[in-house]
Amino acid sequence: MSPKKRMTIHDHAAEASLFKRRAFFTFTCVLVMIGILLTNLYRLQIEDFKDFSTRSNDNRIRVVPVAPSRGLIYDRNGQLLAENRPFYTLQVLPEKVKNINETLENLKKVIPISDDEIEDFKTSLKYHRRFKPLSLKNRLTQEQVAEFSVNQYRFPGVYVDAGLKRFYPYGSLLTHVLGYVGRINQKDQARLEANDEWKNYAATKDIGKQGIERYYESLLHGKPGHLEEEVNNRGRTIRTLKSTPPVPGQDIYLTIDLNLQAKAMELLNGRRGTVVAIDPTDGGVLAMASSPSYDPNQFVHGISSKAYRGLLNDDARPLINRATQGQYSPASTIKPLMALAGLEDKVVTEQTRIWDPGFWQIPNVEHKYRDWKRWGHGWVDVHDAIIDSCDTYFYELAYKLGVNRIAQFMAPFGFGESTGIDIFEESTGNLPDKDWKRIKYEQPWYIGDTISVGIGQGYWTATPMQLAKAITIIANKGERFVPHFLKSLQDDTSKIDAPIDELPPIKLSNPHSWDIVIDSMYRTAMKKRFTHSPYMAAMKTGTAQVIGIAQDQKYDAKSISKKHRDNALTVAFAPVDNPKIVVAVVLENAGWGGDNAGPVAKGMLDTYLLNTDGSLKQ
Structure with missing residues (x-):
């Protein structure tokens, strides 16, 4: 006989209560999840819309x-x-x-x-x-x-x-x-x-x-x-x-004049040197040639290492801008400025004369500082000293002035500092004084150092651009401009002239000193190369020693290497009564300044001031 089946008694009230609790829990979870979803949707669609929209566009849109x-x-x-x-x-x-x-x-x-x-x-x-x-x-x-x-x-x-x-x-x-x-x-x-x-x-x-x-x-x-x-x-x-x-x-x-620039390079004719031409009315650079040069187009697409090494190792240094980076002894080209310094400090007057036997000596010192003219110039005044470039006159003048007074006078003419020209490739040169030597070499300044500075030698170095700037100030009788290249800008509608940077003028206690120096430079030009010129020019030549020569030794260019031969310099401006152009020329190891740099300066002035038939330009 089979056992009786066990009967299950259902507690409907308990089951209903359990169902309700489970349903409530489930419904609550669903509501919470929906709430979370809605919150996230709100954050995504409202609060962070801009951020995600930007991210999406960054992935979709490329600028x-x-x-x-x-x-x-x-x-x-x-x-x-x-x-x-x-x-x-x-x-x-x-x-x-x-x-x-x-x-x-x-x-x-x-x-x-x-x-x-x-x-x-x-x-x-x-x-x-x-x-x-x-x-x-x-x-x-x-x-x-x-x-x-x-x-x-x-x-x-x-x-x-x-x-x-x-x-x-x-x-x-x-x-x-x-x-x-x-x-x-x-x-x-x-x-x-x-x-x-x-x-x-x-x-x-x-x-x-x-x-x-x-x-x-x-x-x-x-x-x-x-x-x-x-x-x-x-x-x-x-x-x-x-x-x-x-x-x-x-x-x-x-401000560059292309024809004048081409003439400058033609006159240099491949020789190591530089030509600078400035418009004295505003300081604009008319020409700035540095030789030898190189073709800049090879750098545009990327120069090969071999070609660049060739330029870098070239003994002629074509990469150097000699006009603004070359530092040369200014030699006799600064004698007009030295004369101005002497006149301004009343160390000399227009009538002051000295006797030049061909040498000069520091009092109580046996060493003789030789004049370039071994038998001397005889009696010379300030005019004769500039015209004949009498070293002895300027030895004595430098001795009386002293190096600190020389440096103080020359600084406003632009020596020893940047000219302010609108390119970055520029050296400041060196305008020495006693403190400079003490700091540089930890040595005292000697009188002999001053004597060398008096004729533009020794520790004094200048760039050709500085020389051109200084002579421009003489031509303008003290009016000063910053040398510059920028003439004007072209915008969408018109051409806008660049502002001219004018510096405070140099004022001398006796303005006649300007005339004394300019007249001497004019007479120098007439004596040298401008006798038959249709315009009046002023000039000063210079020959700078590259190596020292013993006191009793005679300079012989043929017996020394070319790199040790003298540098040739010339500064000039014209017309004298209304200057329109100032020129500075330096030829490295070329020898006598008047014979070598002089023709270059005259060629520049002729090109700028004369027509092809030799008549004056209007």
Whole structure:
């Protein structure tokens, strides 16, 4: 007999209570989850909408910077000195090229492509996205572009891309004025980042490296534009959403006279030296030639290491701007200034005369300081001393003045400091005094040091630009300007003249002293080279020793190496009564100043003041 089935008694009230508790718990959880969901939706859609929208756009929209075109550079007469020329690059879009190696081999049959270029291309290709173009060959010629264009149908995925690069049509003629542009390096980038300017160079590969190109980089560069492109998740461009054009750099006009600059280089004729010409009415630099020079165009696309080493190791130092970086003993070119110092300090007067037997001695000292004219000049006054360049007169004058008074008088003429010219490549030269020697050499200043300074030798060095500035002050009878290259700027509507930086004038206690010195320089010019000139000029020549010569030894240029021969110098201005041009010339190791630098100075004045038929320009 089967056991009886056990009967289950249900507690409906308890089960109902349990169900209610479970249902309530579940419903509460659902409400909490919905609350959390709604809270997150609110945060995403309301509170953080802008943030996530921006992140989304950053992933979807790509901003591509567009480089501005660089401003052009002209001379004072509107001659183009620096321009932007199109350059052509052979580009490859890898994803559209079925067989890279075969394509490269076939391309070599159409245009010359070196093995190095192919190797560089293949190396870059390893780390390059296939849907982005990659450069294969730069600087294609017009002929190469034409040859490829005819055969382009054979090379899907290969095309020629055009751009603009700086070009200097006059090559080495203006290198030390214009400078050049080159690729932005780490040093440039650090400088731009420090000045918070790096964002303006996002699309630019080049920057001014020297000269005008560097000094006025902020004007010439312009401002970049940008394209807003929609891209997919792989970075491929879908469409262009917005375009903001770049603002081109400003065109600038220089004070340089191209014809006069060309004449300066012609007169230098490859010799080591420099010519500076200044307009004394405003301080504008009319010409600044430094020889030898070099072609700046080779730096624009990147100069090879071999070519750069060649320039760097060249004994003629073509990379140095001799006009502003060359430091030379000014020699007799500073004798007019020394005469001014003596007249101003009343150490001498116009009537003061000394006897020159061909030498001068410090009282109670046997050593003789020789005059260039071994038998002497006899009785000389300040006029004779300047005209005949009498060393003995200036030995005595320097002895009476003392080096500190000389330095104090010469400083306002611009010696021993930057001229303020608008390029960065400039040396200050050296205007010595007692404190300078004590600090520099930890030695006392000797009277003999002062005697050498009195004729522009010894520790005194100056750049040709400083000499030109000082003679400009004489020509202007004390009026001073900062030498400069910038003449005007070209904006969208008009040409704006650059302000002229005028310094406080030098005022002498006796203004007649200016006339004394200028008259002596005029008589020097008439005696030397300007006897039959249709205009009146003033000049002073100088011959600077490069090495010391023993007291009883005679200087013989033929017996010493060329690099130890004297430097030739000349300073001049014209017309005397209304100066329009000041010239300073230095020829390294050329010998006598009047015979070598003098013709260069006269050639510059003739070119600027005379017509081709020899008549005066109006």
